Structure formats: structure tokens, C-alpha cells
Amino acid sequence: MKTVLITGANKSIGFETAKQLLQQGYYVYLGCRDIQKGELAVDLLKSEGLNEVEPIEIDVDNASSIKAAAxxxxxxxxxxxxxxxxAGIAGNMQAALDTDINVFKEVFETNFFGVIEVTQAFINLLKQSPEPRIVNVTSGLGSLALHNDPTWKYYKVKPAAYVSSKAALNAYTILLAHQLSDTFFKVNAVDPGYTATDFNNHSGPGTVTDAAARVVKAATLGADGPTGQFFSDDSAPETGISPW
Structure with a gap:
């Protein structure tokens, strides 16, 4: 049975991703900052007959927590x-000159540095898998190319801290995929789309079911699947691959 660790998985897209992978026969480690919330999420999944799951306490902002989880x-x-x-946070919707430096630091701590620390902490376990997969959940707003295109539908949406952190995450995805290109790893960034969740006060038009399906697709790529890509049905509906 294949195993998967999902950070920030006790609700919304992370929870639905766990559910869909359980339905595909994976054993899921449900990562969450609050173990009690994780246990409640696991209980809910088990009530639906999805039993191959257990919570794991992991706060991606806390190095000690990441180490203990690993x-x-x-x-x-x-x-x-x-x-x-x-796992990720939005910060605020302020523009570049209006965003306090501490907001940038807070958002980067979760969306960028947290990903690096978690990946490095679990890389040895991943290397023992015959077909390891790493999926970095990003955003269409992390595309620098699209942010420079006045015809893009989200062109005027520019929350500085969030956009910067996701652009940095995309860059890390490319670098990580390159370093592991001579192995069986597949490393990709996935934009789940503008989805109605607590993350955006349920303002998005997409569903968590569709959003999670995009993540699951990248997580279950076969041996002939791509690596080092930025998948986005939302920002790049024609091709499914967003420009960096």
C-alpha cells in the first residue's frame, strides 16, 4: 500500500485530497498543527469507511515540530x-508598498520556508520509495508571466506577500525537480484553482472536489509522467500548464 503525507490536511482542499487518495487505496498521514483537529478529521473519514488514515502533528512554521514528525x-x-x-496562508490583500515586512515574513515562513523544511525532513523516507512524488500546492497567482499580462483575468489581483511567496515556491519546485531529475522522483507545482474555502472566505467559484482532484492527479503520476511542471486548469485552461 502506498503512503502519503499531506500537510494542512484536516480541512478544505487538504482534507478532500486525503479522502480521494484513501479512495484510491493510499495510506494517508493527515498532517495538522492541532492534533485534536486532526483526530476529528480522521474520525470523520473513518465514519465513511476510509480507515487507512491516521493524524500526524506537524506545524510547518516550527522546525522542532517538523523534526519530531519526521x-x-x-x-x-x-x-x-x-x-x-x-499547508499555506494568505496574509492580506495589500499591495507591494502597503504590505508590512512582518506580513511578508509570516507568509513566507509558511508558504515557502515551511515547504523547504518539510521536504528536507522527509526526503530520506521519500528516497526509499520506488516512485516518489512531491506535490507543492501553489496558486495561479504565483505566475510571474501572467502577472505581467494585462489580458489575464486575474491581472489586477496582486496581494504582494502571497504572490511573492507562491512565486518563490514555484522557483523552489523547479530547482528541486532539476536536482532530482536523474531519479524516479516526480516534483510538480499544482494550482488547485480559485476554490471556495475558509482560505478566501468561500469567495472562490471552484469546489474542493475539483481542486483536490488536480492535486491527486499530480500525486499519482505514472513513471512516464512529467516533472518540474506548473499545473493549472484555472490560470491556463487551454493547456493545463501555467507559464512560470
Whole structure:
């Protein structure tokens, strides 16, 4: 049975991603900052007959928490097949000159530095998998090319801290995919789309079901699947691959 760790998975897109992977036969480690919320989420999944799941406490903003989670999981399993870096925060909607530096730091801590620390902490377990997959959940707003295109439908949407953090995450995805290009790893960034969740006060038109399906698709790529790509049905509906 393949195993997957999903950060920020006790609700919204992360939770639905866990549900869909459970339905496909994966064993899911449901990452969450608050273990009690994680246990409630696991109980809900089990009430639906999805039993191959357990919570794991992991705060991507806390190095000690990440280390403890990696040590705990290493004691339980010999390999990890999929890592989905889903945890993220929005910050505020302020423009570049109006965003306080502390907001930038806070958003980058979760959306960028947290991903790096989690990936590095679990990379040894992933290397033991015959077909390891890393999925970095990004946003269409992380595309620098589209932000420079006045015809893009989200051209005027420019929350500085969030956009910058996701652009940085995209860059890290490219670098990570390149470093692992001679291995069996597939490393990709996925934009789940503008989805109605707590993250955006349920303002998005998309559903968590569709959003999670995009993440799951990248997490379950076969041996002939791409690596180092930026998938986005929302920002690049014609091709499904967004420009960086």
C-alpha cells in the first residue's frame, strides 16, 4: 500500500485530497498543527469507511515540530511514496508598498520556508520509495508571466506577500525537480484553482472536489509522467500548464 503525507490536511482542499487518495487505496498521514483537529478529521473519514488514515502533528512554521514528525514517521514506515506540501496562508490583500515586512515574513515562513523544511525532513523516507512524488500546492497567482499580462483575468489581483511567496515556491519546485531529475522522483507545482474555502472566505467559484482532484492527479503520476511542471486548469485552461 502506498503512503502519503499531506500537510494542512484536516480541512478544505487538504482534507478532500486525503479522502480521494484513501479512495484510491493510499495510506494517508493527515498532517495538522492541532492534533485534536486532526483526530476529528480522521474520525470523520473513518465514519465513511476510509480507515487507512491516521493524524500526524506537524506545524510547518516550527522546525522542532517538523523534526519530531519526521522522526515519528520514520519509526512507523520504511518509505514514503508521496509528500503533498499543502499547508499555506494568505496574509492580506495589500499591495507591494502597503504590505508590512512582518506580513511578508509570516507568509513566507509558511508558504515557502515551511515547504523547504518539510521536504528536507522527509526526503530520506521519500528516497526509499520506488516512485516518489512531491506535490507543492501553489496558486495561479504565483505566475510571474501572467502577472505581467494585462489580458489575464486575474491581472489586477496582486496581494504582494502571497504572490511573492507562491512565486518563490514555484522557483523552489523547479530547482528541486532539476536536482532530482536523474531519479524516479516526480516534483510538480499544482494550482488547485480559485476554490471556495475558509482560505478566501468561500469567495472562490471552484469546489474542493475539483481542486483536490488536480492535486491527486499530480500525486499519482505514472513513471512516464512529467516533472518540474506548473499545473493549472484555472490560470491556463487551454493547456493545463501555467507559464512560470
Amino acid at each position: 522522526e515519528w514517521l520514520t519509526q512507523k514506515i520504511k518509505s514514503l511514496d508521496v509528500l503533498i506540501n499543502n
